[in-house]
Amino acid sequence: MVRILDTTLREGEQAPGVFFPLHAKEMAATALDALGVDFIEAGHPVAGREIAEAVKRLAGMDLRAKIVAHSRCSLSDVSAAAASGAGCVGIFLCVSDSRLDKVFRMSLPQALEAIEESVSRARELLPDALIRFTPEDTVRSEWDNVLEACRTAVLAGADVISVADTTGYMIPGVRSMGRYVNDLRDALERRGLAPMLAAHCHNDRGLALANALDAYQAGVDILDASILGLGERAGIVDLATLMTVLAADFGEGEHWDLDRLPDLYALVERHAGVSVPSFFPVIGKDVFRHSAGVHANAVIQNPEHYQSLDPGLVGREMEIALGGMSGASSVRWALSRMGIDSPDDELVSEVVRFVKIFGRKGRDVTSEDLLRVVQWCEGRPSKS
Numbered sequence: 012m013v014r015i016l017d018t019t020l021r022e023g024e025q026a027p028g029v030f031f032p033l034h035a036k037e038m039a040a041t042a043l044d045a046l047g048v049d050f051i052e053a054g055h056p057v058a059g060r061e062i063a064e065a066v067k068r069l070a071g072m073d074l075r076a077k078i079v080a081h082s083r084c085s086l087s088d089v090s091a092a093a094a095s096g097a098g099c100v101g102i103f104l105c106v107s108d109s110r111l112d113k114v115f116r117m118s119l120p121q122a123l124e125a126i127e128e129s130v131s132r133a134r135e136l137l138p139d140a141l142i143r144f145t146p147e148d149t150v151r152s153e154w155d156n157v158l159e160a161c162r163t164a165v166l167a168g169a170d171v172i173s174v175a176d177t178t179g180y181m182i183p184g185v186r187s188m189g190r191y192v193n194d195l196r197d198a199l200e201r202r203g204l205a206p207m208l209a210a211h212c213h214n215d216r217g218l219a220l221a222n223a224l225d226a227y228q229a230g231v232d233i234l235d236a237s238i239l240g241l242g243e244r245a246g247i248v249d250l251a252t253l254m255t256v257l258a259a260d261f262g263e264g265e266h267w268d269l270d271r272l273p274d275l276y277a278l279v280e281r282h283a284g285v286s287v288p289s290f291f292p293v294i295g296k297d298v299f300r301h302s303a304g305v306h307a308n309a310v311i312q313n314p315e316h317y318q319s320l321d322p323g324l325v326g327r328e329m330e331i332a333l334g335g336m337s338g339a340s341s342v343r344w345a346l347s348r349m350g351i352d353s354p355d356d357e358l359v360s361e362v363v364r365f366v367k368i369f370g371r372k373g374r375d376v377t378s379e380d381l382l383r384v385v386q387w388c389e390g391r392p393s394k395s
C-alpha cells in the first residue's frame with residue numbers, strides 16, 4: 012500500500028502568488044486528513060514567522076496524517092522544525108558537484124558531515140518522528156554523491172530517502188524514475204540499508220504523473236503530490252488525478268474518501284486564487300460531461316462507451332452538456348432529469364432548435380435555460 016504525501020501547503024505555496032492564510036491551512040489540513048492522505052507537508056518553519064506558526068498549529072491539530080516540517084541541512088533549521096512538534100522532518104541538500112561547488116561552496120565530505128550532523132540532531136530531538144532526507148535534484152546529481160549522501164543520512168537515523176526529480180527531467184522508458192528507484196534500493200541494500208523510498212516528481216515536461224506511476228510500479232513507499240499540482244514552475248503531480256488513478260487502476264486506497272476531492276479543490280481554488288480549468292482531469296467541471304450528439308447517444312446507452320473512469324469514484328455523476336452539438340437524445344436525457352419522461356416529438360425538436368441557437372452563441376445551456384425553453388414551448392398555441 013503506497014502512502015500519499017500532500018505538499019500543497021509547502022510546495023504549493025512556492026507557486027508565484029499563492030499564499031494560504033492560517034485558517035485556510037487549517038481547513039485544508041482537516042480536509043486532507045479526512046480524504047485519507049498519510050502526510051501533510053505544512054511548510055518550512057524558518058521561511059517566516061507565519062509559516063512557523065502554521066506548522067506548529069497543524070502539528071497540534073491531532074490529525075491522523077503526520078505533519079511534515081521542511082528543513083535545510085542546518086542545525087538551526089532542524090531545531091526550528093523540531094520545535095514545531097511535527098511528526099516528520101524533511102531535510103534536504105543538493106549534493107551535485109556543481110551545486111556544492113558554486114552554491115554551497117563546500118566539498119562532498121563537508122556536505123556529508125552536514126547531513127550526518129543535521130539528521131542525527133533531528134533524530135535526537137524527535138526520537139519518535141519520521142526523518143526524511145532528500146538529495147535535492149537527485150536524478151541529475153552524480154550517482155556516487157547521491158549514494159554516499161543517502162548512506163550517511165540513513166546511518167545517522169533517516170527513515171525515508173526521497174528521490175527528487177526537482178526539474179521534471181525524467182521520461183518513462185528513457186530516463187526512468189522507476190529504474191532509478193530500483194537501482195537506489197538495490198545499491199542501498201547491498202550496503203545493508205533498507206530505508207523507505209519516496210518520489211517527488213516535478214511537471215516541467217508534463218510527465219510528473221507518468222513518472223510518479225513509474226516510481227509506484229517500482230515499489231516506492233511514498234508519493235508526493237499537491238492539489239492542482241501547485242508548486243514551483245510547472246508544479247508537481249496533481250493529487251486528485253494520482254489518487255483516482257491509483258484507486259481505479261491499481262486497487263489502492265481502501266481508506267481514501269475520494270468523494271471529498273471536489274470540495275477540497277474548491278477550497279484551495281478559492282484561497283490560492285487559481286481557477287480549475289473546466290477540462291482538468293477528475294475535477295474540472297466538464298470532465299464527466301458529454302457534448303457531441305453521437306457521444307451523448309452512446310453514453311446514454313452505456314456510460315463506458317465514452318468514459319474509462321467512473322465519476323462515482325469521486326462523488327460525481329455523468330452529465331450531458333446541451334449546446335450547438337446536441338441532438339434529440341441529449342435533449343430527451345435532459346428533459347427526463349427534469350421529470351419530463353415522455354416528451355412528445357414536437358417539444359423535443361423545438362427544444363433542440365433553441366439549444367442549437369444558444370450553442371451557436373457560445374452558450375452552455377443551463378437547467379434554468381432549459382426550463383424556460385420548455386415553459387415557452389408548452390405555453391405556445393399548438394400547431395395542430
Ligand SMILES: [Zn+2]
Pocket residue numbers: 022177211213242243247
Ligand atoms: Zn519540489
